Amino acid sequence: MKRVTILGSTGSIGKQALDVVRMHPDLFCLHGLSAHSSEAAFLAQLRAERPRRAVFSRPLAEAEPGVELSFGEAALCALAADPETDVVVLAISGIAALTPLLSALKAGKRVAIANKESLVCGGDLVKRALQAGQGELLPVDSEQSALFQCLQNGRRSEVEKLILTASGGPFFRRPREELRDITPAEALKHPTWSMGRKISLDSATLMNKGLEVMEASRLFDFPGERIEVLIHPQSLVHSMVAYRDGTVMANLSAADMRLPIQYAMTWPERMPSPAAPLKLWERPELTFFKPDMARFPALEMAYFCLRAGGGCPVVYNGANERAAELFFAGQLGFLEIEESVAYALDRFSNRPMKDLDDILAADGEARRLVDEFQMTRSLQ
Ligand code: NAD
Ligand code: MG
Numbered sequence: 001m002k003r004v005t006i007l008g009s010t011g012s013i014g015k016q017a018l019d020v021v022r023m024h025p026d027l028f029c030l031h032g033l034s035a036h037s038s039e040a041a042f043l044a045q046l047r048a049e050r051p052r053r054a055v056f057s058r059p060l061a062e063a064e065p066g067v068e069l070s071f072g073e074a075a076l077c078a079l080a081a082d083p084e085t086d087v088v089v090l091a092i093s094g095i096a097a098l099t100p101l102l103s104a105l106k107a108g109k110r111v112a113i114a115n116k117e118s119l120v121c122g123g124d125l126v127k128r129a130l131q132a133g134q135g136e137l138l139p140v141d142s143e144q145s146a147l148f149q150c151l152q153n154g155r156r157s158e159v160e161k162l163i164l165t166a167s168g169g170p171f172f173r174r175p176r177e178e179l180r181d182i183t184p185a186e187a188l189k190h191p192t193w194s195m196g197r198k199i200s201l202d203s204a205t206l207m208n209k210g211l212e213v214m215e216a217s218r219l220f221d222f223p224g225e226r227i228e229v230l231i232h233p234q235s236l237v238h239s240m241v242a243y244r245d246g247t248v249m250a251n252l253s254a255a256d257m258r259l260p261i262q263y264a265m266t267w268p269e270r271m272p273s274p275a276a277p278l279k280l281w282e283r284p285e286l287t288f289f290k291p292d293m294a295r296f297p298a299l300e301m302a303y304f305c306l307r308a309g310g311g312c313p314v315v316y317n318g319a320n321e322r323a324a325e326l327f328f329a330g331q332l333g334f335l336e337i338e339e340s341v342a343y344a345l346d347r348f349s350n351r352p353m354k355d356l357d358d359i360l361a362a363d364g365e366a367r368r369l370v371d372e373f374q375m376t377r378s379l380q
Pocket of ligand 2: 143
């Protein structure tokens, strides 16, 4: 019986992870939950799921009998490292996931990781925490889970390249000039997946794919030159691995995140899941396009950041997080998201990231640079 803790339980991934736990009462029991916002939804979860421990970002108005409640970042990290938990599902969004990730890995947990921002920013720190604590990192992000599964079919030395697929987002076919006036509501309509707000926007700007190129590089230790992106609007092939003899292994399934969440939790076992069986004859068209880097600067900047290393990936992520907030607040336009990331990268003087303080300082600088960009824009 694995004791599971879900960090970010009120979110899209968090709720689906709860589903997986509920579906396998013989394999999993719930130990802990955490959330940051939606106080009412969190209290309802505590009432329904009755975890042993729960952490909210700030004090809650109510208590829940039988649930040991605590508050704040230190409590979150303690829950991630709790000796009474075996698997931590990391479903927090943004760089806020980095400190609990490091705590869980140092404590030797299996981390089923959905969050990509922490991997992009954490770089060597995550690697060191893995070595120090004998923790395990199992990918939940559908593309990374696909790569992880395809990589099990051969030796690393036999791999030619990793091929990440991208839906292209809702605006893939629109000319760039038409994108300037996209509203938050339009940006949130993802063609194939239903997800949290920030990742839906990241899919529309292609910043999500840029983050995933860096995420794949961190998880599987391949340089950017050996990671390719292909636009695949049907989202049936979740990613592929090309081997040196010309074989390409692809991973296909219905677009249901409960499948990769569960696989990260049960690996190396594969268990029945609620994902609908794939009826390929009903979806006969599978198409692939090479992305035009000039059309998708978000991708080009991600490859640049991987090559540059140091604080550039942190700035890419931090600037994007801040730009997303400003876009949702109606203070930045859609194309200004990538423009503000470019602005921040241009002005950041790159340096090595030795520790968490360096990372948080670069993240703060990126956010300030985006605010500066926004100020200059609003004065024009
Ligand atoms: P979401 O916004 O729906 O949920 C985020 C959760 O994290 C919520 O429970 C929220 O309370 C918590 N949270 C937010 N900020 C926090 C903070 N500062 N401190 C502590 N907790 C905080 O997000 P989501 O769509 O579930 O995505 C979560 C992560 O998984 C993201 O990194 C995303 O890129 C990744 N991911 C999501 C999907 C998907 O289908 N939704 C797929 C692949 C990867
Ligand atoms: Mg993904």
